[in-house]
Amino acid sequence: MKNSFHHAVPDQHGYFGDYGGSYVPTELQLIIDEITLAYQQIREEPAFLDELSRLYRHFVGRPSPIFHARNLSARYGTDIYLKREDLNHTGAHKINHCLGEALLAKKMGKKKVIAETGAGQHGVALATAAALVGLECDIYMGEVDIAKEHPNVVRMGILGARVIPATHGRKTLKEAVDAAFAAYLADPHTQLYAIGSVVGPHPFPMMVRDFQSIIGNEAREQFQQMTGALPANLVACVGGGSNAMGLFTAFLDDAEVSMHGVEPAGRDLATPGEHAATLSQGEPGIMHGFKSYMLKDEQGEPQEVYSIASGLDYPAVGPQHSYLKDLGRVSYGVIDDRQAIDAFFTLSRLEGIIPAIESAHAVAYALQLAEQGERGSILVNLSGRGDKDIDFVIKHFGAEYGVGSL
Numbered sequence: 001m002k003n004s005f006h007h008a009v010p011d012q013h014g015y016f017g018d019y020g021g022s023y024v025p026t027e028l029q030l031i032i033d034e035i036t037l038a039y040q041q042i043r044e045e046p047a048f049l050d051e052l053s054r055l056y057r058h059f060v061g062r063p064s065p066i067f068h069a070r071n072l073s074a075r076y077g078t079d080i081y082l083k084r085e086d087l088n089h090t091g092a093h094k095i096n097h098c099l100g101e102a103l104l105a106k107k108m109g110k111k112k113v114i115a116e117t118g119a120g121q122h123g124v125a126l127a128t129a130a131a132l133v134g135l136e137c138d139i140y141m142g143e144v145d146i147a148k149e150h151p152n153v154v155r156m157g158i159l160g161a162r163v164i165p166a167t168h169g170r171k172t173l174k175e176a177v178d179a180a181f182a183a184y185l186a187d188p189h190t191q192l193y194a195i196g197s198v199v200g201p202h203p204f205p206m207m208v209r210d211f212q213s214i215i216g217n218e219a220r221e222q223f224q225q226m227t228g229a230l231p232a233n234l235v236a237c238v239g240g241g242s243n244a245m246g247l248f249t250a251f252l253d254d255a256e257v258s259m260h261g262v263e264p265a266g267r268d269l270a271t272p273g274e275h276a277a278t279l280s281q282g283e284p285g286i287m288h289g290f291k292s293y294m295l296k297d298e299q300g301e302p303q304e305v306y307s308i309a310s311g312l313d314y315p316a317v318g319p320q321h322s323y324l325k326d327l328g329r330v331s332y333g334v335i336d337d338r339q340a341i342d343a344f345f346t347l348s349r350l351e352g353i354i355p356a357i358e359s360a361h362a363v364a365y366a367l368q369l370a371e372q373g374e375r376g377s378i379l380v381n382l383s384g385r386g387d388k389d390i391d392f393v394i395k396h397f398g399a400e401y402g403v404g405s406l
């Protein structure tokens, strides 16, 4: 299936309405302008699009299927379908944009891609793409996360990437961002900073969306073939917002399709620091080089945020989501830790599919829609598989769900 990357937004300065843009120091802006120019050229090049399509098909295993979850559907009285991004090589949607970014870096003559990672999912996907395309790869990771996420650290090493510990402050994701940023500024000519979601300064929100839009392009066609109609509802979890934009983009002009983004309510939506529900609880502001809804503390610094799903705990959100929220085109709701874990077991036991805890937020929301009386079909983006989460889930929730510790 061919990707077409022509969309109404952003404008040429990277704005989605009021949101997006590029708020970075002048010397960095010059480098980012080069990336924008290079991307604008290659997004039109048949050779690039063909190469990306070939890798999606033969390396990632696309198209990912849509699965009609009949057991869930019967239990909840609504037809529920899953877009199976969990079946992609490396187990989630992130490989879709990592391949695009690695190919861009190669075309630009860069030697290396760099990025930060929290739980290691973005790091593993980027290390995979770098190995395939023939680039070096440096992944910055907090020392605390390195200790916690041992299997992903080992994977990156096997794939030939260097994992560089961030040793200051709280030694987690925020410090890893600082370290990666400093390394990038020190040598922006031989490296490309491969951002891991639809966030950061222009062109990254546009570029990552374009690479992820394969999800919705496939899903729109597959769903019509399966059912003869479009889905009545789309549901996707929102951390930075890349898997959600990937699904939504192809349907934005279909007024009959309702869209729902799901943010993490964590332990408590009413307490700052205990959730990461940016669109529900945040306000417009500027952070990490772009304007969007964000969660800030009293000093105007990025708020500490929390979710049981490490892929969802980010204090901002992609600018196109802020735009779609204000337009009212997408509605944004929340699911807390408990509801996500419950959906994790429900999907595992009714359908034989263990989801990533991130994706379980979207599943939980779909079940809630059905319980509230939604009778139109629901297509859920199952952004990733749960292998990475099983040890954590069993340690904390195993007894409650009748699974002995291992």
Ligand SMILES: *Cc1c(COP(=O)(O)O)cnc(C)c1O
Pocket (backbone or CB within 6 Å): 092, 093, 094, 121, 196, 197, 198, 237, 238, 239, 240, 241, 242, 243, 244, 311, 312, 356, 358, 359, 383, 384, 385
């Ligand atoms: C990283 C991740 C997410 C969150 O990222 P988005 O940019 O919001 O899509 C969701 N699901 C999985 C499985 C992830 O690995």
